[in-house]
Amino acid sequence: MDKDKYFFRAVIYAIQKDKVLLVDMKNPKASTPLDAWLGRVVALADGQHTVQELIDYLGSQYPAGPPANLGETIESVVKRLKETHVIHLSDEPVELPYYLATPANEQDPEKAKELIEKDGFIAP
Numbered sequence: 001m002d003k004d005k006y007f008f009r010a011v012i013y014a015i016q017k018d019k020v021l022l023v024d025m026k027n028p029k030a031s032t033p034l035d036a037w038l039g040r041v042v043a044l045a046d047g048q049h050t051v052q053e054l055i056d057y058l059g060s061q062y063p064a065g066p067p068a069n070l071g072e073t074i075e076s077v078v079k080r081l082k083e084t085h086v087i088h089l090s091d092e093p094v095e096l097p098y099y100l101a102t103p104a105n106e107q108d109p110e111k112a113k114e115l116i117e118k119d120g121f122i123a124p
Contacts, residue, residue, distance in 0.1 A: 001051065001075045005089035008047030008096060012112075014104040015043065022086065023104045025116065037077045038086075045087045046101065047094030051078055097121070 012023040014031060020039030021031040034042060044054060055074050059066035067073075081087040088094075097119060099112040115121075 001079065002089075003052035003055065003075075004050050005091065006047055006050055006093050007041075007045050007054065007078060007087050007089055008094045009042060009045040009086070009100050010088050011042075011086050012099055012104050013042055016105065025104075025113075028104070037073065038081060041074070041077050041081060042086060043103075045081075047090070047096050051075070051089070054078075 012025055014021045014023050019033045020043050021033050022042075023031045033039075040058070041054065044057070049057075051074070055071050058074060059070055062070075078087065078089075082089060097115060099107065099116050099121065104112070
């Protein structure tokens with residue numbers, strides 16, 4: 001995996017307590033909770049950081065040093081999310097639209113709906 005690529009969300013997400021959820025805008029009550037690793041990567045997928053920066057950041061969260069396989073674990077998570085079209089990779093930083101940049105539970109619903117319609121955004 002090219003760790004110099006920028007990673008960014010391609011789905012609408014929400015944060016509830018300690019869970020990250022993928023939001024189905026047509027049926028928000030049917031939102032899908034993600035496991036901890038997947039959720040962490042989705043929440044951090046702002047389009048402004050590379051995969052290597054993600055690995056470095058998550059590694060810095062371990063006071064005694066990161067586990068030896070942390071990089072491999074994160075690469076595997078990124079690969080899974082990419083294969084399912086939850087995130088994408090880019091050679092350049094990506095500016096996310098409001099409805100992808102902000103958790104759905106923190107959005108102005110009318111503004112999000114208007115921008116989604118204007119952009120023709122259809123979640124995968």
